[in-house]
Amino acid sequence: MMNQNPTRREREKVRQRQEMLAAALALFSEKGYLNVSMHEIAAKSEFAIGTLYKFFSSKEELYRALILEQSDRFLATLSKAIESPGDEIAKLRQYVKAKGEEFRDNAATIRLYFTETRGASFNIMAGLDQDIRNRRETFLHRIADIFESGIHTGRFQRIADPYILAVVFDNLCNSFLFLWLENPDKYSYPENPDIILNILFKGLIQP
Amino acid sequence: MMNQNPTRREREKVRQRQEMLAAALALFSEKGYLNVSMHEIAAKSEFAIGTLYKFFSSKEELYRALILEQSDRFLATLSKAIESPGDEIAKLRQYVKAKGEEFRDNAATIRLYFTETRGASFNIMAGLDQDIRNRRETFLHRIADIFESGIHTGRFQRIADPYILAVVFDNLCNSFLFLWLENPDKYSYPENPDIILNILFKGLIQP
Amino acid sequence: MMNQNPTRREREKVRQRQEMLAAALALFSEKGYLNVSMHEIAAKSEFAIGTLYKFFSSKEELYRALILEQSDRFLATLSKAIESPGDEIAKLRQYVKAKGEEFRDNAATIRLYFTETRGASFNIMAGLDQDIRNRRETFLHRIADIFESGIHTGRFQRIADPYILAVVFDNLCNSFLFLWLENPDKYSYPENPDIILNILFKGLIQP
Amino acid sequence: MMNQNPTRREREKVRQRQEMLAAALALFSEKGYLNVSMHEIAAKSEFAIGTLYKFFSSKEELYRALILEQSDRFLATLSKAIESPGDEIAKLRQYVKAKGEEFRDNAATIRLYFTETRGASFNIMAGLDQDIRNRRETFLHRIADIFESGIHTGRFQRIADPYILAVVFDNLCNSFLFLWLENPDKYSYPENPDIILNILFKGLIQP
DNA sequence: TATGAATGAGCTTTCATTCAT
DNA sequence: AATGAATGAAAGCTCATTCAT
Numbered sequence: 001m002m003n004q005n006p007t008r009r010e011r012e013k014v015r016q017r018q019e020m021l022a023a024a025l026a027l028f029s030e031k032g033y034l035n036v037s038m039h040e041i042a043a044k045s046e047f048a049i050g051t052l053y054k055f056f057s058s059k060e061e062l063y064r065a066l067i068l069e070q071s072d073r074f075l076a077t078l079s080k081a082i083e084s085p086g087d088e089i090a091k092l093r094q095y096v097k098a099k100g101e102e103f104r105d106n107a108a109t110i111r112l113y114f115t116e117t118r119g120a121s122f123n124i125m126a127g128l129d130q131d132i133r134n135r136r137e138t139f140l141h142r143i144a145d146i147f148e149s150g151i152h153t154g155r156f157q158r159i160a161d162p163y164i165l166a167v168v169f170d171n172l173c174n175s176f177l178f179l180w181l182e183n184p185d186k187y188s189y190p191e192n193p194d195i196i197l198n199i200l201f202k203g204l205i206q207p
Numbered sequence: 208m209m210n211q212n213p214t215r216r217e218r219e220k221v222r223q224r225q226e227m228l229a230a231a232l233a234l235f236s237e238k239g240y241l242n243v244s245m246h247e248i249a250a251k252s253e254f255a256i257g258t259l260y261k262f263f264s265s266k267e268e269l270y271r272a273l274i275l276e277q278s279d280r281f282l283a284t285l286s287k288a289i290e291s292p293g294d295e296i297a298k299l300r301q302y303v304k305a306k307g308e309e310f311r312d313n314a315a316t317i318r319l320y321f322t323e324t325r326g327a328s329f330n331i332m333a334g335l336d337q338d339i340r341n342r343r344e345t346f347l348h349r350i351a352d353i354f355e356s357g358i359h360t361g362r363f364q365r366i367a368d369p370y371i372l373a374v375v376f377d378n379l380c381n382s383f384l385f386l387w388l389e390n391p392d393k394y395s396y397p398e399n400p401d402i403i404l405n406i407l408f409k410g411l412i413q414p
Numbered sequence: 415m416m417n418q419n420p421t422r423r424e425r426e427k428v429r430q431r432q433e434m435l436a437a438a439l440a441l442f443s444e445k446g447y448l449n450v451s452m453h454e455i456a457a458k459s460e461f462a463i464g465t466l467y468k469f470f471s472s473k474e475e476l477y478r479a480l481i482l483e484q485s486d487r488f489l490a491t492l493s494k495a496i497e498s499p500g501d502e503i504a505k506l507r508q509y510v511k512a513k514g515e516e517f518r519d520n521a522a523t524i525r526l527y528f529t530e531t532r533g534a535s536f537n538i539m540a541g542l543d544q545d546i547r548n549r550r551e552t553f554l555h556r557i558a559d560i561f562e563s564g565i566h567t568g569r570f571q572r573i574a575d576p577y578i579l580a581v582v583f584d585n586l587c588n589s590f591l592f593l594w595l596e597n598p599d600k601y602s603y604p605e606n607p608d609i610i611l612n613i614l615f616k617g618l619i620q621p
Numbered sequence: 622m623m624n625q626n627p628t629r630r631e632r633e634k635v636r637q638r639q640e641m642l643a644a645a646l647a648l649f650s651e652k653g654y655l656n657v658s659m660h661e662i663a664a665k666s667e668f669a670i671g672t673l674y675k676f677f678s679s680k681e682e683l684y685r686a687l688i689l690e691q692s693d694r695f696l697a698t699l700s701k702a703i704e705s706p707g708d709e710i711a712k713l714r715q716y717v718k719a720k721g722e723e724f725r726d727n728a729a730t731i732r733l734y735f736t737e738t739r740g741a742s743f744n745i746m747a748g749l750d751q752d753i754r755n756r757r758e759t760f761l762h763r764i765a766d767i768f769e770s771g772i773h774t775g776r777f778q779r780i781a782d783p784y785i786l787a788v789v790f791d792n793l794c795n796s797f798l799f800l801w802l803e804n805p806d807k808y809s810y811p812e813n814p815d816i817i818l819n820i821l822f823k824g825l826i827q828p
Numbered sequence: 829t830a831t832g833a834a835t836g837a838g839c840t841t842t843c844a845t846t847c848a849t
Numbered sequence: 850a851a852t853g854a855a856t857g858a859a860a861g862c863t864c865a866t867t868c869a870t
Contacts, residue, residue, distance in 0.1 A: 034241035038840060048856040050843080059840065133389075159409045160402070167382050168406055175378040179371075182340070195367065199375055202366045203410035244864055255831045257868085266865065448655035451843055462852040464847085473844065547803070573823045574816065578800070582820055585796040589788050596754075609781070613789055616780045659861060669835040671864080680861065 017055055020045045021066050029108035033063055070109045071132050075139050077102055082142060088150035089197070095143070096173055096193035103177045110181075114174075140166045172196055224262050227252045228273050236315035240270060277316045278339050282346050284309055289349060295357035296404070302350070303380055303400035310384045317388075321381075347373045379403055431469050434459045435480050443522035447477060484523045485546050489553050491516055496556060502564035503611070509557070510587055510607035517591045524595075528588075554580045586610055638676055641666045642687050650729035654684055691730045692753050696760050698723055703763060709771035710818070716764070717794055717814035724798045731802075735795075761787045793817055 023045035027036040038059050042049040056062035081098035082091045103110050113132075143166035150156035160168070176196055180187040230252035234243040245266055249256040263269035288305035289298045310317050320339075350373035357363035367375070383403055387394040437459035441450040452473050456463040470476035495512035496505045517524050527546075557580035564570035574582070590610055594601040644666035648657040659680050663670040677683035702719035703712045724731050734753075764787035771777035781789070797817055801808040 032241075034239075037838080039838095042857095049841085050857065051855055053841070054854075057841095156412065157409070160406055164383075164386070165406075167386060168379060171378050171382040172375060175374050176371075179374060199367055199372075201410050201412040202364070203408050205363065205408040245866080246864075249832095256866085257831050258829090260866070261830080446655075448653075452845080453843075456853095463845085464852050465850090467845070468851080571823065574820055578797075579820075581796050581800060582793060585792050586789060589792040590785075593785070593788060613781055613786075616778070658859080660859095670862080671836065672834055674862065675833075678862095 016047070016051075020047065020052060020055055020062070021069070024062055024066055025070070025108055025112065028063065028066070029111050038062075067112065067132065070106075071113055071135060074102060074106075074109070074113060075135060078139065079142065082146060088146050088153070088155055091146050092169070092197060093193045096196050099173050100177065100180075100193070103181060107181060110177075140170060143170065169200060172200060223254070223258075227254065227259060227262060227269070228276065231269055231273050232277070232315060232319070235270065235273070236319045245269075274319065274339065278320055278342060281309060281313075281316070281320060282342060285346065286349065289353060295353050295360070295362055298353050299376070299404060300400045303403050306380050307384065307400070310388065314388060317384075347377065350377065376407060379407060430461070430465075434461065434466060434469055434476070435483065438476055438480050439484070439522060439526070442477065442480070443526050452476075481526065481546065484520075485527055485549060488516060488520075488523070488527060489549060492553065493556065496560060502560050502567070502569055505560050506583070506611060507607045510610050513587050514591065514607070517595065521595060524591075554584065557584065583614060586614060637668070637672075641668065641673060641676055641683075642690070645683055645687055646691070646729055646733065649684065649687070650733050659683075688733065688753065691727075692734055692756060695723060695727075695730070695734060696756060699760065700763065703767060709767050709774070709776055712767050713790070713818060714814045717817050720794050721798065721801075721814070724802060728802060731798075761791060764791065790821060793821060 020041065024036070024041045027040055027044060038052060039049055041062070042052045045052070052062075056065060078095060078098055081094040084091060084094040086094070141163065144162040147156060147162040147165040147169075151158050151162065159165070173196060176187070227248065231243070231248045234247055234251060245259060246256055248269070249259045252259070259269075263272060285302060285305055288301040291298060291301040293301070348370065351369040354363060354369040354372040354376075358365050358369065363372075366372070380403060383394070434455065438450070438455045441454055441458060452466060453463055455476070456466045459466070466476075470479060492509060492512055495508040498505060498508040500508070554577065558576040561570060561576040561579040561583075565572050565576065570579075573579070587610060590601070641662065645657070645662045648661055648665060659673060660670055662683070663673045666673070673683075677686060699716060699719055702715040705712060705715040707715070762784065765783040768777060768783040768786040768790075772779050772783065780786075794817060797808070
């Protein structure tokens, strides 16, 4: 009874914070960082502007928090996928599937995330892009490890450096996912990971 | 005499316009659309602000003109590459090479271009992204034709739909080019197109 | 029992009020009225902001109460000094001494007080300056009475109207005290009242 | 003709600047620095807010410029007075007269000036008060030189250190001037400098 | 025709004050 | 009775755009 009271407050705070971030996410992904005003975010999340500033001391901090939290969530989900049991191919298949689901379920977030990883918003905010690129690179090395291991076990050929394979593989996924994002009716990617894996696994030229 | 005068005027106008666009390009790619003011562009190009507005009726129009012209130039260069003589593989090799040279020589432009194609600054400007994506799609179909032709002549296997192969191939190039842009010392892409082609041509898994 | 409880409450209230005023005094004299927030005062005095508003219905009222109480205390101290036994010269000497001690012991308060009497923050708050000037004027008349009396008893010459003498005398003290406040190492005013009195007593020009 | 055009522009600029400063002076002296908004100053001087910012890059800079220019003008006027021909007494008389005229003609400016010299606005603006105090001190030393000289020539007695005499003398003037400022009907100071000089010259106590 | 001084809408942020708990 | 979360008016400042010269 006595320690549930603070907990309720806490939970309430977390909920409010999430509502603010959700409103910010919707607006930023729709209009871009500099075209969104703090007043808009306050209005959309139905808080007073002062309340918004109680949670985030500046617009920049709000954006940073949003990007970092989403990117962590995104990478955590993908990490879990490549830790799934099975051989290297199974892991890659799981990864493709998980990434597809992320794109399908969090398109706005994903757009924002790519804004930051693709030098796109360059220089909007000192350091943020580096932070996120570093996280991405760390993550890419984990995929590289899968290729490394696959090469060791003889499952894969060493057609390129494992890190490069990881980058290529990841961007291969992105190619399909953007195709699908832009034309969801025509491309049904997220349902069939093997379309992607095949391209990587089979050579275009008969050996 | 009477119709050479307007011609000289015309040429002068074109030159001025290009100086303005060049200044804008430098500033936009350095600082991003919203962090650049019309006054800065006027100052950098050494025209009065009023003169700038004589050429471009708004900041948005200036940006649109810049992006569209650069993207046209970029795609024209790549188009020329795939029209080079030779078989399908030679065309692809030329394409990889030309794209690499573009990245090397026009990094700023390229960044700006990808800002627009990668949904990065998405919706900074209504319609612009669609315009550019349409052009890109038209262009991708020309690459798809190469794969189609390669499949017909038996040089390539039909491991996927030709348009998808085109998208994958193009993004594969981008992967390498961004690797190189971010880390020019470590990755020496533009010099050796075959590294990229090999990945597409050889399968990761021994058949 | 029943009327001691409210009394204790009363005393508690007075103590709280004084803590609030003390915190406010420290902050106002350090940073100026408009650079101090009610939250700061609440935090420094360790009360909730709501509690602060229970005691003072607005920031303005809090400031007014502070200034008025401090000015009353200040003038009460000086009044006591000029009521000390002795002739007019002794009274003036006591006054100089008491004022010096006030400056030494309550520099922050004094600064704030002079902010109000010296038109300094003029009109930050309608009416407050008049209130305080009135009190000061009343007090100056009490000093004027000393000069009046001194002239009557033949101790002083009527070199000017007694009220004017009072004003001059008081400002003379202030001159020294500010010299000392700004440069405590060089000027040791509060210790020797006669330096000041001499200037008033001896003419600059040999008669 | 060709070099009058820029001159007219220049003159126009100076006039605008002065109108802005005049509006700011009126508002600052009426309401205090922090109670005046840049919009108010713009409105009162009948310029757009952007135009105001073209002349003064921040509110602080505007205030600083105002105070510094006024204080320079004020001290320059007083300097000229003490450079007038005549013996030390004549110089002091000129000083008293000049200061009285300044108070009469520029009461608002004077109030603002004293805000800064009397620690009143303390800490509103880092450095500004020091700047002005330094100028005042430099100036006081020039008055001290007059007393020094008067003592040397035997006109004055050494009843105190010349710098202290200067401070006392200056504050003596201020006493009268503030009396007059607050009660112009009763006190007719600026017309008769000798009332002030007499107090300093004649001792209160018959020698 | 080219200029750049002038404009003012709109941005981020602060803080006195209220009121449900 | 005491609390402090929530409010929103209002501040300083920027910059796309206009228009008299």
